[in-house]
Amino acid sequence: MKKILPLILLAGVGFLSYSCDNSSNDPVVVPNPVDHDTFPIMMDATGSFTAANNYTLISDINIQATDVVLVYKKEGNLWQQIPKTYYLDDVTGLPTARELDYNFNFNxxxxxxxxxxxxxxGTQMTPQETAKYLTNQTFRIVLVPADPAKKNAAKVSSNVDLSDYNAVVKYYNLDESKIKTINTH
Structure with missing residues (x-):
């Protein structure tokens, strides 16, 4: 009996140490995870806001439900992130304190x-204001992957200022020479 007891004890310790080893079940942690189902894409969409289109431009895209869309409005040679509010000048015969908002939503x-x-x-803007704010407006749509580790599209990255178009281009290593032009409807 004295010879069998140490063997049983040794077998029990061996069994416990083997069953406690869960190294094959550990998740693999990648330092900078890459979302392989979506990659950053930029596209330009140009259109005019009219009463006929309910002052809405619609552009077709194809992204994962968790990914993020950023939209920038062309202002001369610069890009301004929207949403954006413009306060129009007071003009005789038109309402005072006029505000024009650009916004977007996506799925x-x-x-x-x-x-x-x-x-x-349609009736309370000057022709110059209509030309400046509603006619032939160009928007740059930037599709970027969400952070898969956080599973939250609102938290794309704390490392990049999303309101700064140039910072977004640099962070996601986007090639401006490969921008697609898409139609609005």
Missing amino acids: SSVVNVETKANFNQ
Whole structure:
């Protein structure tokens, strides 16, 4: 009996040490995870806001539901992130304190860029304002992967200022020579 007891004890310790080893079940942690189902893409969409399109430009896209869309409005040679509010000058015969807002919403298949105002956009803008704010407006749509580790599209990255177009281009290593032009409807 004295000879069998140490063998049983040794077998028990061996069994316990083997069953406690869970190294094959540990998750693999990648230092900078890469989302392989979506990669950063930029595309330009140009259109005019009119009463006929309800002051909304619709662009077709194709992304994962967790990915992020950023939209920038062309301002001369620069890009301004939207949402953005413009305060129009007071003009005789038109309402005072006019505000024109650009905003957007998206899902996995479309991006809607829209203007909203506290006045009638069809009748209470000067021709110069209509040309500047509503006619032939160009938007750069940037599709970027969400952070898969956080599973939250709102937390793309704390390392990049999303309001700074150039910082986004640099962070995601985007090639501006490969920008696609897409139609709005």
